[in-house]
Amino acid sequence: MTRVDGVALFDGSHARRRDSGRSALAHLTTDLPLLSGEAITKSYGDRVGCVDVSFDVWPGEVLAIVGESGSGKTTLLNVLSTQLTPTSGVIRYRMGCGEMRDVFELNEAERRILMRTEWGFVHQDPREGLRMNVSAGANVGERLMAIGARNYGRIRGAASEWLGRVEIDDDRIDDKPRAFSGGMRQRLQIARNLVSNPRLVFMDEPTGGLDVSVQARLLDLVRGLVSELGLSVIIVTHDLAVARLLSHRIMVMRGGRVVETGLTDQVLDDPSEPYTQLLVSSVLQV
Amino acid sequence: MTISTGYNFAYLDEQTKRMVRRAILKAIATPGYQVPFASREMPMPYGWGTGGVQVTASIIGSDDTLKVIDQGADDTTNAVSIRKFFEKTADVATTTATEDATIIQTRHRIPEMPLSKDQVLVYQVPIPEPLRFLEPRETETRKLHALEEYGLMHVKLYEDIARHGHIATTYAYPVRVDDRYIMDPSPTPKFDNPKMDNSPALQLFGAGREKRIYAIPPYTKVVSLDFEDHPFERTQFDQPCGLCAAEDVYLDEVVLDNEGHRLFACSDSDHCERRRAEGHRGAMLGDAPSYIEGEKQ
Numbered sequence: 191m192t193r194v195d196g197v198a199l200f201d202g203s204h205a206r207r208r209d210s211g212r213s214a215l216a217h218l219t220t221d222l223p224l225l226s227g228e229a230i231t232k233s234y235g236d237r238v239g240c241v242d243v244s245f246d247v248w249p250g251e252v253l254a255i256v257g258e259s260g261s262g263k264t265t266l267l268n269v270l271s272t273q274l275t276p277t278s279g280v281i282r283y284r285m286g287c288g289e290m291r292d293v294f295e296l297n298e299a300e301r302r303i304l305m306r307t308e309w310g311f312v313h314q315d316p317r318e319g320l321r322m323n324v325s326a327g328a329n330v331g332e333r334l335m336a337i338g339a340r341n342y343g344r345i346r347g348a349a350s351e352w353l354g355r356v357e358i359d360d361d362r363i364d365d366k367p368r369a370f371s372g373g374m375r376q377r378l379q380i381a382r383n384l385v386s387n388p389r390l391v392f393m394d395e396p397t398g399g400l401d402v403s404v405q406a407r408l409l410d411l412v413r414g415l416v417s418e419l420g421l422s423v424i425i426v427t428h429d430l431a432v433a434r435l436l437s438h439r440i441m442v443m444r445g446g447r448v449v450e451t452g453l454t455d456q457v458l459d460d461p462s463e464p465y466t467q468l469l470v471s472s473v474l475q476v
Numbered sequence: 477m478t479i480s481t482g483y484n485f486a487y488l489d490e491q492t493k494r495m496v497r498r499a500i501l502k503a504i505a506t507p508g509y510q511v512p513f514a515s516r517e518m519p520m521p522y523g524w525g526t527g528g529v530q531v532t533a534s535i536i537g538s539d540d541t542l543k544v545i546d547q548g549a550d551d552t553t554n555a556v557s558i559r560k561f562f563e564k565t566a567d568v569a570t571t572t573a574t575e576d577a578t579i580i581q582t583r584h585r586i587p588e589m590p591l592s593k594d595q596v597l598v599y600q601v602p603i604p605e606p607l608r609f610l611e612p613r614e615t616e617t618r619k620l621h622a623l624e625e626y627g628l629m630h631v632k633l634y635e636d637i638a639r640h641g642h643i644a645t646t647y648a649y650p651v652r653v654d655d656r657y658i659m660d661p662s663p664t665p666k667f668d669n670p671k672m673d674n675s676p677a678l679q680l681f682g683a684g685r686e687k688r689i690y691a692i693p694p695y696t697k698v699v700s701l702d703f704e705d706h707p708f709e710r711t712q713f714d715q716p717c718g719l720c721a722a723e724d725v726y727l728d729e730v731v732l733d734n735e736g737h738r739l740f741a742c743s744d745s746d747h748c749e750r751r752r753a754e755g756h757r758g759a760m761l762g763d764a765p766s767y768i769e770g771e772k773q
Contacts, residue, residue, distance in 0.1 A: 299623045328634045336627025342703040
């Protein structure tokens, strides 16, 4: 019964979203957040991952979580994306039907449907987010096939279109990601996530390990896609420049706790907490 | 009932047979679902049909008639030795004639002659998990089956078309059973896939090394996976059997010499012999002596 519920829930939301195309956000009023965290705590035995984190993400908003290594930002992201179970706290997500639901009260089937339709997850290491032994086209098409697309021509058409949008040449569609450079793999991973028109994308250091010029191109691309598609993004980064370029709001974490939160420009230009001041001042000026 | 070999009837002890039967019943109740079972060591190597033999041993009775085929043929080593195994341990009648058999154990073929509701087809299966080559983790594949997340299977077919221009999978072609489970029909050629659909005979699949049993109950819907614009196609042969002139049967290619001569002959040896006995003559039969034309073992 619950399985049927899950499918029905997905079918309904998806059909509605397809009908309204990219104006998907239009039927959502913005007086309710898309994702809402309440007193999220995750501890690993005696050690803490994150403590008492509360925040809201609104439709179309990009929220950056910044902090140094070990500050709990990746733990928080993994909890939000249901890959880790929080020790305490509640995470609510506004489903396609408009209802706010506790993501940990969804059953596994519903959660997995959510993960491959309305959500996306961009890993730092593209090897974790891609199938390395199937072609780029199949990587992009997988989500479509998972939600029932059974027309090869259309799947390939969509894959080709998305490769174009992330600036991968069409003649690479049958190459495996192994043959791609790091930057291309990352762009492929983004295409693979966005092909299902998600509403919320989690990104874990998407520019980590890329050289600076490739980073700049990727950021440019992500920024364009986010505004074009009206995506909500929660991005974890240690790089303040990435946060500055992409995000509307910023959350600074230290030792598992949020020390400062606010509009990105405000926090970065005029940090009020000593730790944030330290973080901002330790960026190398070229 | 002890046969002169000193073994229990049909080799396995009664407790083991009950265990296997329970797995079989569960498999029949959930068509296409792989039921784990405590597979036993058999007096044959893995890969020679240890799963199929255990299934056969568990369902066979003294009044059954057994036929064993290996790639369609009754006369290859594997088929002959399994037949002898049951002659010795269960003292059952054996046959090569498809219509006379009540149990047919097979490796990689379904007989050309349509099966009846009184027959059981037992498949020997090497790798029961259709998602295995795409997802190596058993925990994950079980979850995918449980949640009906089968997009991955189409990823494989997509790759086929992207690389070869058509679905190049010709054997172990995945099917969906009863609109629910995706199943690997064991390495039967895809030519045989349509025969699984709505078959009056019970079909049981045993994988000894992987310790899984699954089943297609009689009259169950079995659909080969495909894309709307690349539909499933049965293998076509551009010539009839060289020995019995049969069309619309599955043919084996036999290399005859170093000059590139080939014989395409029925893979179902019983079917071929029967047709030759009825007087059908293939192009390659030529002036062969009459005893070959309708030869029966």
